[in-house]
Amino acid sequence: MNYMPSFTERVMNTLKVLLLICCTIALAACGKTDSSSGQSTNTSAVYAGPPIIGTSAISFNGPRSNYTITATPTGLSVTDRVGTDGTTAVAPTIKALLFKDISINLEIAGKASSIAAKDLNILIELYIAYFNRVPDANGLAYWIDRFKAGMSLDQIGESFYAAALFFPNETGYSATMTNEAFVTLIYKNVLGRPNPDQQGLEYWSNSLASGATTRGTLVRVMLSSAHTFSGDPTYGWVANLLDNKNSVSREFAIAQGISYISDSDSISKGMAIAATVTPSDTSVAKGLIDALLGTIPNTTNFPTASQASRFLGQATFGATNADINLLMSTGISNWIDVQFTKNQSLHKTYMDTTAAGLLNGISGLSQNNFFESYWQQAVTGEDQLRQRVAFALSEIFVISFQDSGVNNYPRGVASYYDTLASGAFGNFRTLLENVSLHPMMGIYLTSMRNQKESGTRVPDENYAREVMQLFTIGLYQLNPDGTNVLVNGKPVETYSYADIRGLAKVFTGWSWAGPDKTSTRFFGGNADPNRDVLPMQSYPNFHSISEKKFLGVTIAPQSPANPEASLKTALDTLFNHPNVGPFISKQLIQRLVTSNPSPQYVARVSAAFNDNGKGVRGDMKAVVKAILMDTEARNDPVLSNAGTGKLREPVVRLANWMRAFNAKSTSTFFKVTSLDDPLTSLAQTPMRSPTVFNFYRPGYVPPNSEIANAKLVAPEMQIVAEPSVVGYLNFMRDIIPNGVGSSRDVKADYTNLIALASTPDQLLDQVNLLLMANQMSSSLRGQILSAVNSVTIPATNTTNIENAKKNRVYLAIYLTMASPEYLVQK
Incomplete structure (x- = not known):
């Protein structure tokens, strides 16, 4: 391999x-970073239609992890937790369930019990020996049938060797390899020893050279020999490793009935699962199986110190001994629920307190005062989950002190960060509106003082473009799992320039808050002392009254202008767009857990965004909890786990x-x-x-x-x-x-x-x-x-x-x- x-x-x-x-060359100045679109390179999929029920199989539209399979008095039922397949009854005549990534063989358990346990063990271990992978259920069922039809285990071994030659890049076998190379590979697969001892290498190579065994029968002999080491103080681990691989194989192929859709996946991904098995541990391999199935881990159980520390690395700004001990005694789910109840400390309060001690008051504040408050809360705050999620949101809904206009309002930035921290546990629709109307966002993306079209003047399009591209729906239409929707093999854009122009009109007529709506205040005069922290207010005289068309929605011409109604329609349209769940969910997963979440992981979190279980869309608590409690977040990791x-x-x-x-x-x-x-x-x-x-x-x-x-x-x-x-x-x-x-x-x-x-x-x-x-x-x-x-x-x-x-x-x-x-x- x-x-x-x-x-x-x-x-x-x-x-x-x-x-x-x-260490070896002189330092050079960094060039500018790539400014191309930040779209995922994940393979795209297309979701369509209801399940297809055949005479012996049912085909579903999503990956296996999207579904729950439940035993019923008459057979099974399959419920789609993420998409629109609903619940499907499985008749007793159905032999297979076909999902987008794997299939489930419903007959394999019965077939496996129809032959002797020792013969079943040998069939499973032939997969381990020749491919160092877990068997797929369909393949194992095939060989059980051949064995019952009279094919000997030695003949099956010869067939395995022949099959291995068809995939030399994956298996490492070739017809021209020497006997020594063949034996070395079997040592690695069967005994977990990539470097065989010279005596053993010579013994088994001579056995092949003399014709006493063949490459199709040698493996069975070596397997039998490996099991004899059980309990041996030096080599007992060899038998333990083989037993553990057998156990994982049974879970994968027999208990769960799993087969990958493609042969190459069966080999490469089956190998990846087997590679995580050790003589003393199968938990990582079984965790990978759980991820395929979408099994939700029991996070109410008490984690170990290692698991607690790893979780805190995702959910906080880092582990402490006190937090590790607390988590071990409360459990992950309970810890998250308690964090949701922690009071928020406002950065604005710190800035106001600091300003009270300055000669120039608020005008004497600088960004350094915000940094003081930031680090105090990030390091010592009891609401660590809120702190960590707020930081993640600050890297999605970006404003920056590097903007000269924003830099003038450090208290305003503190207030904006408070808005993100509040939104971390609120509803996304509320967060979107609060971000859109915050004066710091108005300054940063120039929606403040944005005027309606007149003569050659057109509305500023900056915020209209970025609220779609970066804050809600992204550049391309997405499936629920975050992959691109493809038409003729190409991704489909979510919006056009016409949509930007139409949406830009919505964000006209908004400017500084204050007790009146005069032109003077609109343009920044007669400043209210709290305008840097109050939401922008509407100025109907500056709001576009012409038709506004965007994302398939039309706001009719207005008379008089109604900025609030326009804004509500726009934000409701964005919030309810099907892209928002996967677009935001994936970025939060990337910020908290992993850069390359599987499509299934994204789909599960996106489902929580779409419905928190109580019919509520955009519940950020449900999203955060789904991210941190997902199988892919909680399974103990190993370096060999791809992604x-x-x-x-x-x-x-x-x-x-x-x-x-x-x-x-x-x-x-x-x-x-x-x-x-x-x-x-x-x-x-x-x-x-x-x-x-x-x-x-x-x-x-x-x-x-x-x-x-x-x-x-x-x-x-x-x-x-x-x-x-x-x-x-x-x-x-x-x-x-x-x-x-x-x-x-x-x-x-x-x-x-x-x-x-x-x-x-x-x-x-x-x-x-x-x-x-x-x-x-x-x-x-x-x-x-x-x-x-x-x-x-x-x-x-x-x-x-x-x-x-x-x-x-x-x-x-x-x-x-x-x-x-x-x-x-x-």
């Missing part, structure tokens, strides 16, 4: 290349460090200012995106990379380059021992870790848990332990002893946070 690296490994490889470049993970963006890394190590502010204000500089800082500051497209596009693909070749995306890689890699490493090397912010205002408290410095294993265990959810590889762990142990703790002199212990702590944290394994959140 030709090994295919996972998304995680591809990102890590890219980061390693950048690190190498940084797993996301690159941690710089702001999140800094917050991880602050939270993990109980950082405190000497001034109590968390005086952390701009972090923009890529060479000396992080190349990212909250609310300082360079464009409305955020710091990175959701569909960004690093050019000329393994990620690109695999047709995956890595959004955060758009702000990764040689200068920012070096800058991050230097920045962390400096702040870990010394602190961050003005006058080193924010410093970590390493008291607990210093107490462990004399036992580096325990020290690294704690760092691994807090920063990496115990996902550190043995090789990385060995490298860091070696480095930490190289710092000798002297026997005498208290000061030197304490300094050595601190240096061990600093080194353990730095090397962990510098590693590609940490940088990729899994």
Whole structure:
């Protein structure tokens, strides 16, 4: 089998290349990042019609994970949880259920029980031995029938070998391979040993050369030999590995009756599942099966420390020991529900309090005051879930201090961020309206003071375009799973320039709030002292009264002008567009969990957006909970899981460090200012995106990379380059021992870790848990332990002893946070 690296490994490889470049060439200035559309490269699908019920099979329109299969007194029923298939009764005559990705064989359980258990085991293990994959139900059923018809197991083995030759790229077999190469491959598949011992290699190769066995029969002999090691203190793991692969195979093919639609998927994806099995663990493999089936994990159970830390890495700005212990005692579902009840602390309140102590009042505020409030809440706020979701929303509904107009209103930006934080647990329709009418968005995307058409003047189209492209429906029509709708093999645009022109008229006649609606106030005069935080108000004299056509909706000419009615129609139209669920859901999944969610994952979250279970559309609590409790979010990850993970963006890394190590502010204000500089800082500051497209596009693909070749995306890689890699490493090397912010205002408290410095294993265990959810590889762990142990703790002199212990702590944290394994959140 030709090994295919996972998304995680591809990102890590890219980061390693950048690190190498940084060490070998002079630093160069970054060029501009790609500004092409951030659309997904996922394979597209088309949804159509009701299920097709045949005489022996039923065909459904979505992937298996969209459906729930339930036993009934007369057979089975299949219910579509995501699409429009409804509930379908399955008659006893139906032998198969056909979904878009897999099929379910309803006869396999009966067939499997019709032959002896030992013979069934051999058939299953032939799949393992020749292909190192789980068997598909249809294939296994076929061979059961052949066996019952009189075909011997040796003959079936010969057929397996012949079949393996048809897929040399996937299986590694070829007719011209030497006996030694064949035996080596069987050692890998059967015994889990890619490097056989010389004595064994010679023995089995000679058996083939002498004709005592053939390539079709040798496998059965080796399988029997492998099972004899059961209980052996040295090689017992071989039998355990084979037994575990057999167990997973039975779950996949017999208990669930799964077959992939294509032969190549049966081999490659079946191999991927088998590859996750170890002599002591089948949980990852069974988790992959659960993901195929759409099984919802039981998140009310108490997670382990590792699982709790991993969850907190997705749902908060990073794990702490206290939060890990709390989560382990309450369960994930309960923790989320409690977070929904936490009170919101307003950034505007902090800005008002700060302004009260300034000579110039509100006009004396700067963006640095917002950053103080931001870091206080991100690091110490009890409503961590709200904090994390609000940050994700700030990277979708973008405004930025880098805009000179926005920069004049730091209290307004604080209020805008409050709007996002409130919307994190509200309804998307309300959030959309509050964003559209916030004066900071009005300034940033120039909808403020937008005037109706007159003579050669036309309404400003900026917000009309971006509210569709970036905030609601995207560029292309989407299926419920986030894939593009295709017509003649090409994606279909969601809107045209005519739609932009029509919608732009809706956003005319809106400007600063105040007690009157005079032209003076519309153009910015006679300023209300709170206009930076009050929603924009309508000015009918400046609102277009002509016909407004967009997205298939027509607002008739108005007399008099009615800006509120126009806005309601427009926002209702956008909110109810079928694209909004998958478009917003996928981006939130990318920000919180993984850059490349499966279409099924997107579909499940999109379904929660469309209906929270109580007939309510746009319930953000339901969306957030669906994202964090989904099978793909909660299954324990491994590096070989394709698509797993996301690159941690710089702001999140800094917050991880602050939270993990109980950082405190000497001034109590968390005086952390701009972090923009890529060479000396992080190349990212909250609310300082360079464009409305955020710091990175959701569909960004690093050019000329393994990620690109695999047709995956890595959004955060758009702000990764040689200068920012070096800058991050230097920045962390400096702040870990010394602190961050003005006058080193924010410093970590390493008291607990210093107490462990004399036992580096325990020290690294704690760092691994807090920063990496115990996902550190043995090789990385060995490298860091070696480095930490190289710092000798002297026997005498208290000061030197304490300094050595601190240096061990600093080194353990730095090397962990510098590693590609940490940088990729899994």
